């Protein structure tokens with residue numbers, strides 16, 4: 010069988026960090042090939058090299074046995090490869106049609122908008138994408154944006170598509186639809202590289218898998234020949250046991266409550282109360298309102314009705330600092346906007362909430378700040394050169410751990426975490442879930458919003474939301490099937 014895409018002996022350095030140290034991958038024509046590895050293993054760096062965004066320091070990239078085009082020849086790259094990133098590259102302020110033909114309008118100098126809309130509709134029809142060509146891209150769902158990106162890639166003639174954590178922001182039914190589409194692309198001969206921290210997805214959709222560890226290639230195998238525990242061992246370099254959720258008895262005092270909360274178009278009539286020593290899960294599909302509710306509890310959104318009480322203090326609606334002052338720590342869904350300041354260091358980001366506590370008169374002692382940051386780096390296993398490195402230089406999963414560190418650093422009495430394990434590797438996931446359980450054992454109360462059933466297993470009870478209402482309060486001991494049925498509105 011022909012090798013469609015190959016990277017050989019690739020070395021890529023960023024200052025003192027070696028992101029790829031002689032790494033390689035060979036992807037057979039027409040297969041869906043997974044690339045997996047721990048956070049910081051070098052996956053995104055390889056993607057940037059395979060898409061011509063960065064030049065390797067050493068090594069080469071080949072498409073169908075031919076050397077890759079020059080970096081400046083963007084059109085040649087677009088004809089060979091496209092990448093659907095977790096964070097969309099679609100421009101929100103433009104229409105779908107404009108996004109599809111961005112950079113191509115110059116074909117005849119003058120832009121004929123009517124013709125462009127017609128061609129966009131044709132293109133969307135060809136690739137069976139049910140989206141209005143005239144719609145503003147900003148109004149599309151995450152799923153629709155991905156479909157537009159895939160159609161755009163194929164329309165350039167690319168027969169190789171990289172999907173970089175495409176399911177990170179999709180709910181269960183949307184993931185199934187994406188997989189159906191991937192299967193049909195494969196039947197049409199499209200070659201795909203699939204990056205995910207969800208190993209069950211790798212087994213479901215891929216034929217082969219390549220594992221990177223510490224910037225190097227470890228193994229490439231057909232997925233059918235590689236048992237799950239061996240795959241995890243290849244990624245981590247050691248045998249890793251499955252995470253066991255701990256049992257505990259929640260206390261009596263209520264540390265977080267929301268009464269009669271309502272927000273037009275998102276949720277209504279919500280009463281929620283979380284006790285000290287208790288983890289309450291929030292589950293539901295993308296339209297359930299669970300994220301909006303959690304964002305209201307932390308003050309990122311202002312509800313139309315109702316009140317939020319943190320640790321006995323009725324907090325001003327929509328006021329994050331007030332909620333934090335009352336003892337709240339949180340991990341937001343959109344870590345890029347609300348989670349960290351990219352140009353500040355790991356240490357500054359991680360210790361931000363305690364800045365006011367670390368020194369007298371609001372002055373921060375650099376050595377204490379550093380020591381706290383180093384402790385966080387160590388306990389959450391953050392791969393970084395040290396507390397002074399800007400978060401912008403970290404891999405996606407390691408940046409997520411910094412956001413998590415910030416939520417925990419102040420010993421909060423209330424923790425609200427939204428999809429805290431999104432983008433983190435299988436071993437780091439365990440460290441993060443363990444950190445939530447540790448905080449709860451110290452007496453905190455936690456709200457855990459997650460699309461991951463495995464995360465929700467640490468909850469003492471799970472509130473399932475459907476169309477903006479809590480439809481069921483499910484105690485520990487549920488099966489996947491039971492919880493999914495309630496989430497999809499099939500059972501109350």
Ligand SMILES: Nc1ncnc2c1ncn2[C@@H]1O[C@H](COP(=O)(O)OP(=O)(O)OP(=O)(O)O)[C@@H](O)[C@H]1O
Nearest residue numbers: 023028048049050051052053054402403404405406
């Ligand atoms: N622009 C950069 N400057 C400095 N270091 C960088 C830069 N880009 C990546 N790195 C470093 O290179 C290493 C590999 O990062 P990369 O993003 O490729 O990892 P990854 O496998 O994609 O991780 P994740 O699963 O967390 O997304 C990391 O140690 C990262 O900090």
